[in-house]
Amino acid sequence: MAHQPPDADALAALAQKMIAVMREEGVPGNIAYDAVNGRILNESTEAIPLGGLIVAWIKAPAGEQDDVISRYVKIHLRGRQEIETWAEARALVLPRVRPEVEHVTWGLRTKLEGGTVPVLPTAPITEHLRGQFGWEVDGAFVPVQAADVERWGVSLDELQDAALENLGRRTPSPTPWLTSPESPGVYRSKWRDGFDATRAVFLRALDVPVMGPLVALATSDSDLFVADSTDEDALFQLGLAGNRALERDMSMVWLWPLLLEGEQRRHWLPAETSGAFAPLSFCAAKHAQLVYGTHGPLLQRVLNAEGLHAPVGEVGIYHTPLGAAATVAAWEDAAPAVVAEADVVDFRRDGRSLGIAPLQRVREVVGHLIEEIPGYPKRFRAHMFPEDWQLTELGISPT
DSSP, rough: OOOOOOOOOOOOOHHHHHHHHHHTTTTOOOOEEOOOOOOOETTTSSSSEEETTTTOOOOOOOOOOOOHHHHHHHHHHHHOOOOHHHHHHTTOEEEEEEHHHHHHHHHHHOOOOTTOOOOOOEEESSSEEEEEEEETTTTTTEEEHHHHHHHHOOHHHHHHHHHHHHHHHHHOOSOOOOOOOOOOOOOEEESSSSOHHHHHHHOOOOOOOOOEEEEEEEEEEEEEOOOOOOOHHHHHHHHHHHHHHHOOOOSSSEEEEEEETTTEEEHHHHHHHHHHHHHHHHHHHHHHHHHHHHHHHHHHHHHHHHHHHOOBEEEEEEEEESOEEEEEEEEEEESSSSEOOOSEEEEETTTTEEEEEHOOOOOOGGGGGGGEESSSSOOOESSOOOOHHHHHHHHHBOO
């Protein structure tokens, strides 16, 4: 399953529904859909981006889609609500785990729209996950900004302590877990309140009846799956559960398996000789593909806007003969070009593949043609496309 950016027709349909809601709310003046930048424009309000809404709208049950749009419009028309004092905020702030790509793409969207990115008090959890703080308003999560912390006169440690205390208060004990004959050995969270994934990262006692450290997948904020890292059969079923969830929708908090070991949180895969490696490696590869698929189109727009027309290569998934999954980064025949960091590189010319080679081999033979681009997700700037003799030296294989 290849990840695709939101369909243009779906965005246009969503835009028309939003315009209708804005007129019902009495928004004056002209209201227009800016299809190039995916936003609603009106002279009496700030631009309303659709990128953060389209997935939630598509995923919502048919009977709730209109409510999703109405809440989103009302929040934007009302503007960002602030909490004035720490006395009030202390009982409301909560932690939340976000994919790192969400943090990065938010900055890219803001840059494209000519805005200023607010400073958020966030902290990296892993290379793919970031923690932030916020509070809930009408079912929406409002991130805490640095200006809020300054106004409240508190330290980041005080903010975190209060947020974790509030999360603990809204977490029932003992923890409820769902099991299914379809996935023996896999436990699914039962809270389903938008903070299930967050609990796996910030709470130390999850009350799961297993012997070893947990491995977790979070296919959405409210869908957390865990299994015993020492139980190969349970890990195999965890990988299958993640694959089934991906067949239903393409959202994620993290799909790269996360090992929860004491205070440590790190992305992890079992040994390649494990029977669980194949399904879990597919989850990890899908995580990478979704990250690059979300980030790539925005990066391409930024580069084009800056006059740097370097093609940003896509990322696909390649299945090895033994069934494991690996990521494949396209390197387009252009100078310059942007290439993702992946297990395998696919050299492409005029819309067709010339062959593939492992990234490690690419570094050894033509590493002088590429340089790493700072930032997340990891990419390389290719100054030149390899010459035919270099492709031969690489020993590229047909796809």
